[in-house]
Amino acid sequence: MYDPTRLAALVAVAEAGSITRAAARLGYTAPALSQQLAKLEREAGAALLVRHHRGARLTAAGELLAARARRVLDEMDRARHELARLAGLSGGRLRVGTFTTAGIHLLPPVLTAFRRAHPDVELAVADYEPPDGVSAVASGAVDLALTHAYEPASPVPLPAGVAAEPLLVEELVLVTAPGHALAGGSGRLPVAGLAGQPLISSAPSHPPRQGVEAALAAAGATPAVVCESPGYALVCALVSAGLGVAVVPEMVAAMAMTPLGVRALEPAGLRRTISVAHRPGEASPAADTLRALLRGAFGRAGAS
Template identity: 75%
Template sequence: MYDPTRLAALVAVAEAGSITRAADRLGYTAPALSQQLAKLEREAGAALLVRHHRGARLTAAGELLLVRARRVLDELDLARHELARLTGLSGGRLRVGTFETAGTHLLPPALSSFRRAHPDVELSVTEFVPPQEMTAVALGEVDLALTHEYVPGEAVPVPDGVRLEPLLTEELVLVTAPGHALSAGTGRLALSELAGQPLVSMAPANPNRRAVEAALAAAGASVAVRCESPGYGVVCALVSAGMGVAVVPEMMAVGAVTPLGMRRLDPPELRRTISVASRSGSGTPAADTLRALLHGAFARKPAS
């Protein structure tokens, strides 16, 4: 039996024309999506894709399976919609809180799946700077929210009445301008190798910046912050332009719109945990459904 997640991957590649663009749409890394497609090919017993310099195209077997895949996914969406009418998801509103990275890379695929299954539910998304979204959940301003916490870092108190459920943990990685000497290797880079490097960093109060600088100091690597920015997108753009190097969450490095070099660090102690926050024991059917979609998506997502 074919896994619907892999069928959805095939449809996404057919529509996007490349594995990289399809991965962005689905919230995967390109290698993780390639693994899913390889498993689908083993299930099918035939090559489904041909990769070329512009992207990927489907083989005759891939085109045949594509027609069936769309029918299967449409039937599953119809089943979800019909079940939703039985569980009170034929209307109403779902208010979601998020932070920038999750709102760009993680939330859209889950909301897209939710919208296909429950088109009558009105959706709204509000962006916060963590941990503000947990307060918004506690006050009833949003129904659930994505938030994050850095490890090592200061523990963030969870407001009364709010439930926090981890979804995934990602490493922080080094990003450099393309061709930079520090990104040339394939193995992990010792933190001490960053000594003397100009650093592009977040604002001084950002918990990631404090965690990164503490880890560098412990490794004996003194760095000079050359430039500060409140957002990872700008940090990555400045690094790409040669302003310095930076340590950012992996999904920001992989999904950056500007070209970057990337290197994993040793020890791999700098991490960020992304969680979903919701009200304890009083979730709406819509909020509970989106929580389940988020957990399901990350449970299926292979390690990058």
Template identity: 80%
Template sequence: MYDPTRLAALVAVSEAGSITRAAQRLGYTVPALSQQLAKLEREAGTALLVRHHRGARLTGAGEVLVETARRVLDELERARHELARLAGLSGGRLRLGTFTTAGMHLLPPALTASRRAHPDVELSVTDYEPPLGVAAVAAGDVDLALTHTYAPAEPVAAPSSVVLEPVLVEELVLVTAPGQALTAGAGGSSRLPLSELAGQPLISMAPTHPPRQGVESALARAGATPSVLVDAPSYALVCALVSAGLGVAVVPEMVARMSAAPLGWRLLEPGDLRRTISLVHRADESNPAVDSFRALLRGAFGRSGS
């Protein structure tokens, strides 16, 4: 019998087009994900992926197994919902905290699934700019929150009363106006050395956005020149300014892919500028509504195009 975790890994690679990007989305290291895929191939008795310089693609056998894997994972998710319903999760409330990017692109599918599975649970959603969501969970203001951290950055200790569960790690990528030389023709597929940003006009969130300060310092060391300072941590505004040709920016890959403003984008070399999105919940509390929604969110993040 195939391990559902390994099936989910194969589905993630098929959607991401590369083991590296799939590992980032699932919160794995590349070696750990490669090991899971190798075990799945041994279980299947055949090659499921063909690795190439731009990523990985499914073999014929891999395509067959991915279609089955999707059905199996969907059935398991439905079973989790049904078990929660039978356990009595038919009322009460669930208070959620989120930040803008996750609230716009990742939370709605999970909320829709939750409403479908548990229509009697009262939902509320509050916006918290990270790391304020962590404090809100610790204080009991919300039951569950989405937060993020960036790398490089100084580590920040979380209260001992909460647990941060990483669910998605994504690279930061360069975004430019469409057709700009740094991204023209790249399609996000080839990497640009960070040193190539020397002298480029940078739309920057420093110095008023503490989670980004380590990233902004790395860009400054590479020679990027602040052109526009955005005081509010709004990626929608940053992308609109970039699209208008006022400068370049470095944003999470999810933001680049889902921007309403037209952009060019490109991976950077080295790929060590990252954002980690985590679920925050209280360590000493068992709540069926929270546990069910955590499972829904993990499914949403694992299948996202981030």
């Protein structure tokens, strides 16, 4: 049986004329969409696409499968719409909070899937620097919010009536300029190996910086912070330019817009947990549905 997500990818390429444009439409990266299409070709046992300098076109087998896929996807949309009416998802508004990294790299495909299944539900997305999203859930400003917590760091207690469901746990890793000596070794780099290195870090009160500095102190090393930046995108850009090294979450390193060297650290106790905060006693069908989509999407992200 063909995966509907891959069938939708094929139809999107047929309509957009290129993998890059189709990926942007679906909320994926081009490499991720290419992987889905390659899996579909293996399932079909035939080449479905021919790539050319201006994009991609479907082969005869691809055209045949895309025509059938449109019918399948249309029927699935009808079924979702009818089920949504039964579940109370035929209207209303769902307010979602997120922080920047998850909002850029993980949330769009989830919202695309939600909108496809429930086009009558109005979506609103707001940006919150954790733990402000949790407060927004508690006050009723949003229905649910993606948030994060770092280890080691003192846990922030949740407000009454708010629960946090963990979705993804990722390590913090070292990022350097390409070709940097610390990125070239094999295996994990002991944290003590950062002694004397110029660190690009966040504000002193930011939990990841506190965790890194605590780990360095435990290893008998003194941090040498040469630059502070409020956002990971700028941190990675400065590192890529050779101004220093930094410790960032794996997802940030993997999706940086600038080239980086990446290496895991020892011990592996520096982590970030991404969770969805919600109000269990007041959950709407729309919020429950989006949480289920988040569990599936973040689970795949953690396994990739």
